Amino acid sequence: MLLLSHREELVRQPAKYFPCSFGIEQGKNRSRGESVVSASVQTISRRLEHFGRDDFDLIVTDEAHHAVAKTYRRIFDYFRPRLHVGFTATPNRADGLGLEGIYEDIVFDRDLPWGIKNGWLSDIYCIRARIDFDISQVARRLGDYAPGELEKAVNIESANQAIADVYRQYAKGPTLIFAVSVAHARAIAEKIPGAVAISGGQDRSNAVEAFARGEIPCLVNCMVFTEGTDLPAVETVIIARPTQNIALYTQMVGRGTRLSPGKDHLTLIDCVGVSESSCLYTAPSLVGLEPELIPERVIDEVQGPLFDLPEIVAREMDKPEFYIKNVEYVKLWAKKMKYQLHGVNWFRMPDGSMVLSKPKLRIPPPDHLGRIHLCNGEVVKAQRVYDRVYKWLCRDHSDSRALWDVGRARNGWGAYMATEKQREMVCRMFPETDVTNMTKFEASQILTRVFNG
Structure with missing residues (x-):
C-alpha cells in the first residue's frame, strides 16, 4: 500500500495504525520495500524511477481534493494499482475543478453534522x-x-x-x-x-x-x-x-x-x-x-x-418582507451554486427545498455534494432534476406558463395591484404588514410560503 500525503505531520501519523512493516518516503527517509509506504507527494514525485510501476496494489490519497494537481497526476499516471482510494473532508475545491477525472465514484460520504x-x-x-x-x-x-x-x-x-x-x-x-x-x-x-x-x-x-x-x-x-x-x-x-x-x-x-x-x-x-x-x-x-x-x-x-x-x-426570517424577496434570494443562490433554474418561479423554503405553487411541486434540498435524494430512492445531481422539471413544465403545463415562469409572473399579471381577497388573507395572517401598494406577485409569494410551510 502507498499512502500519499502532502504535509510532514500527515506522512508520519499513520504509522501507529499498521501492525506490519512501515516505511517512509520523505526528505532523507527512504522506504525499502515495506508492506506500507507513507510518502510525501513532493518527495515521491521526484523518485518515481526508484519504484516499479506495479509495486503497489493499493494507493490511498489523503486530502484527496488536491489530487487534480500536476504533482499528484504525475504519480497516478506512473503507478498501476488495482485500486486508488481518496479521502477528503472537503470535496469542493475553491477553483471549481472537480475530482471526476481522478475518481470514478463517491462510495462513502458523511458530513460534519x-x-x-x-x-x-x-x-x-x-x-x-x-x-x-x-x-x-x-x-x-x-x-x-x-x-x-x-x-x-x-x-x-x-x-x-x-x-x-x-x-x-x-x-x-x-x-x-x-x-x-x-x-x-x-x-x-x-x-x-x-x-x-x-x-x-x-x-x-x-x-x-x-x-x-x-x-x-x-x-x-x-x-x-x-x-x-x-x-x-x-x-x-x-x-x-x-x-x-x-x-x-x-x-x-x-x-x-x-x-x-x-x-x-x-x-x-x-x-x-x-x-x-x-x-x-x-x-x-x-x-x-x-x-x-x-x-x-x-x-x-x-x-x-x-x-x-x-x-x-x-x-428571524419568517416574515412577509423576506417572503417577498425570495426571488432575489433564489437568484443569488442559483448563481453561486452555478445552477440553471430556467426561469422557473421557485420558492426556496427554510430547509432548502424548492416549491412551486402551480402546478404544485416540491423538490428536496441538494445534499452537500449537490445531489437530490428523490422520493423513489433515486439520487440525482441537482441540475439534472431542475432540467427535468423544466422540460416537464414546458411539455405538460405550457398553458399555465404565466404562473410558473418567474419573468412572466412578475412582469405580467403579477405587476398589478393585489386583489382584495389577497390583501384580506395577508392582513389576517400578518396584521402588521402594509398591503397598500402590494402587488399580486408579492402577495402570491407570501401565500406560497404560508400554504407550503
Whole structure:
C-alpha cells in the first residue's frame, strides 16, 4: 500500500495504525520495500524511477481534493494499482475543478453534522463577535479574498486587540486561532499572554507537543492547521481569517471537532467586521444555511448550539418582507451554486427545498455534494432534476406558463395591484404588514410560503 500525503505531520501519523512493516518516503527517509509506504507527494514525485510501476496494489490519497494537481497526476499516471482510494473532508475545491477525472465514484460520504449527531465529533457552540475591521472593499481572487488586501484590512491594532479581548471573554481551554498572515498571527499572539504564533516555514513540532501537554494555552496560525493536524484537545477555535471559501472554513472548524476526554463541546467564535457579507462563511454555513440568503441584521442574531441555528434563522426570517424577496434570494443562490433554474418561479423554503405553487411541486434540498435524494430512492445531481422539471413544465403545463415562469409572473399579471381577497388573507395572517401598494406577485409569494410551510 502507498499512502500519499502532502504535509510532514500527515506522512508520519499513520504509522501507529499498521501492525506490519512501515516505511517512509520523505526528505532523507527512504522506504525499502515495506508492506506500507507513507510518502510525501513532493518527495515521491521526484523518485518515481526508484519504484516499479506495479509495486503497489493499493494507493490511498489523503486530502484527496488536491489530487487534480500536476504533482499528484504525475504519480497516478506512473503507478498501476488495482485500486486508488481518496479521502477528503472537503470535496469542493475553491477553483471549481472537480475530482471526476481522478475518481470514478463517491462510495462513502458523511458530513460534519452527521459526525456530530452520531457521536464521532464534538458538538459546537457558536458565537459571533463583531470586530473593528472593514473587508467590504477587499478584492476576490480564485474564490476567496485576495490575501494581500485582506491582510491590510484585518491586521490593524484595534482589531487585534478586540480579538484578544474576545479570547479572554469567551475562550475555554486550549485555543486555536486562525489568522490571515504570519504577521497577523504574531500581532494577535503578542496580545494574548502565553500564546505562540506558528508559521508554515518553522519547526512547529515542539510547540504542538507543548500545546497538547497544556503548556501553551493558545496557538495562533496562518494556514498551518487547516488540514490533517491532529489536535483533539482544542476546545475553542477563533476564526480571525474571514473567508468566502466554504472548504477552507470547514477545514478550520474541523481542527476543533475531534473528541477528547473532558471536552464537552467546541466553542466556535467567528470574528466578523464590516463586509459585503453575501459570501462570508460563518457557523450557519456548517448546517447548510447559505450566507447570501440571510440578511446581516438577521445573521447577527444567529448564535448558540450549532443545530439550533436553522431554527433561529427560520424564526428571524419568517416574515412577509423576506417572503417577498425570495426571488432575489433564489437568484443569488442559483448563481453561486452555478445552477440553471430556467426561469422557473421557485420558492426556496427554510430547509432548502424548492416549491412551486402551480402546478404544485416540491423538490428536496441538494445534499452537500449537490445531489437530490428523490422520493423513489433515486439520487440525482441537482441540475439534472431542475432540467427535468423544466422540460416537464414546458411539455405538460405550457398553458399555465404565466404562473410558473418567474419573468412572466412578475412582469405580467403579477405587476398589478393585489386583489382584495389577497390583501384580506395577508392582513389576517400578518396584521402588521402594509398591503397598500402590494402587488399580486408579492402577495402570491407570501401565500406560497404560508400554504407550503
